[in-house]
Amino acid sequence: MRTLERCLALALLLVGAIGIHGASGLSLWDEYTVGPGAAPITYGAILMVCAAVVAVKPSGGGPIDWGPYFPRAISLLVLAAGLAFSIDYIGFTGGLFAFSFAGLAFVARLPPLKALALAAIWVALLYFVFVHLLNIPFPRGLWI
Structure with a gap:
């Protein structure tokens, strides 16, 4: 049974993947400081890890009522x-x-x-x- 939690977690997984893909062409390091791709890739990875945890183990919400x-x-x-x-x-x-x-x-x-x-x-x-x-x-x- 799909729950709202699982649907939102899967959507956030997709958003994180799109963010990482979009920032993949940017450099992570620029001289002695972080480059323009460091923050989006880091935030995208954190978002994907947190969303994956929720997607794998939802807290048992009811069915989706749109x-x-x-x-x-x-x-x-x-x-x-x-x-x-x-x-x-x-x-x-x-x-x-x-x-x-x-x-x-x-x-x-x-x-x-x-x-x-x-x-x-x-x-x-x-x-x-x-x-x-x-x-x-x-x-x-x-x-x-």
Whole structure:
């Protein structure tokens, strides 16, 4: 019988494997300090070990009852994938705004004007913190 714990553990195993695979091309050491691949590979390995322990020996949770939340969870994953693929075209700022607005309007079911305002405030705050305070530029897209 599948349990929610086991499903989440298997999903985290997959996330850890994807993280390790994505960081496998980065160097682990750079001169006398750790390289850019050290943290993602270490975190991915820790995540996979912890998830494997839970997957092998779940604590005996009941069967999965997805209830009304499954379509909303799937739509959030689809929106996240849309954000990842839209960055090349509309930039990170535009993609994050679209993701935030759609997530607030459709997943959280906020009124459209409130979702629009909250998404704009959220993106403006992130832009200010990362671009102006930390000097970390957001990726620009082809159109924006």
